[in-house]
Amino acid sequence: MERAETKKISAVIFDWAGTTVDYGCMAPLEAFIQSFRKEGIHVTDEEVRGPMGMKKKDHIRALLELESVRLQWTEKFGKLPEESDVDQLYASFEPMLMAVLPNYTEVIPGAIELVDSLRLKGMKIGSTTGYTLDMMKVVTAEAEKQGYKPDYWIASDEVPAGRPAPYMCYRNALELQVFPMDTCVKIGDTVSDIQEGINAGAWSVGVICGGSEFGLTERQTQELGEEELRTRMAAVRSRFERAGAHFTVDAIAELETVIEEINQRLARGEHPQACGVLRSEA
Template identity: 50%
Template sequence: MSSKERIKAVIFDWAGTVIDYGCFAPMHAFIQTFEEAGVPITDREARVPMGLLKWDHIHAILQMERVETAWITKYGTQAVKEDIDRLYVRFEAILMESLKTYTDPIPGALETVEQLRNAGLAIGSTTGYTASMMAVIVPEAKRKGYSPDCLVTSDEVKAGRPYPYMIFRNLVELGIYPPKAVVKVGDTVSDIQEGRNAGVWTVAILLGSSELGLTQAEVESLHPDELAERMNQTRLIFEQAGADYIIGSIAQLPLVIEELERSGLERGTR
């Protein structure tokens, strides 16, 4: 049994994966920022680039055809870097005011992390948040029971998601090798792209995810058929992104790890 290939580390995203059910802190801040700029955006438009470095996220929203047209109608020209910089400054101010209130662990997260730690796995983390944003979140999350072994933020590396550098930094800091002994877990397409680009296993979570975009109360009150339909739509998004595994909730992660270890961590065609 000692020669069995093992998973050595799990690298989690933060908001929408381990804390902040539905990933609402950044979404509200993006919506308010664009509202104040006179170019309102929808919930979906705010969510599509979720997981990116927040400056890149604003840039991605402005490149959406409908938003780009609305911006040109409002300002007479396409948004330029200075516009993005200005929007980002306002976004960061709005977000910093509310971050502390969006740090509750997602149901099952603490128990899952404890189970993985008890099995000898290291717990890493990456995020689209910056170091200053995480300085607000980390103490609150720790007080509520979550504190990974390693955290790398998007502004501490050359480029954030979908580039793999935050994962690579985690592997260096944790002393973990090879990449096939690592699982990246997240709730957005950019999480899956980050993991694929790093050559690690990727697991997407449906419930609590930004992609699903529902509060816990909404999930619990939706008719089962409607919830199943929404989860299936979200599953399709993750399948198209190339996720190795897609699970309903974070509590199912240990089963995925067991399956990977039974397979000898060998990757078939993806």
């Protein structure tokens, strides 16, 4: 009798902004702030980053559910926000984001080298995003010029529901022809990324530096004092762990070490649905 082949990771599904491009996930931030400001509503950076990674209309809906926003909206308009207000906010948000997107597509350091190494080890490269198809046409074209091109990508408006729903991950599995889902790793920089991976039955990994939860540009990160850097990273790590991330890494380049550990766990018959938080870089 032939021995069954040992199960191992066959695909990695990356997020885009804040994970592989746009260090700090800066492109959507100002567009959200400005679109709400246009209506006379103030939202903070922290509030905007809370739902980051979601489909952009869903992101606006989430912001409109915030108590601070609902209070401002009621005071200004005499009523709570409605779905028509979501449409109006999105109508101003989308052109704002499209205008700045080309300036926020620089590939995050270490991403291309990581992807090249994973491919050499036989892994396929997929991706999901909170961006729409039109937005992704801009991002993917600019990223490809720099040498980053996943084997497959899909936008949030090409599936019935965006994150935290698992549909984009399922489409990746279908198009990349990988199965079962516990041979896939989903990595991203937001809580919705973590939830997407978990809901898909994949191993879910959170990346701290460069991400939206961390919320700083590369230069700002480099200028942090050691103690403040550790404190900020610990706060993000804690949020990822509460969201159920199986692993958390400080930087994207550390993913290969995590995959080695996952392969060991798969060889022992473990699977992500039965695992809680396993390891975090400290």
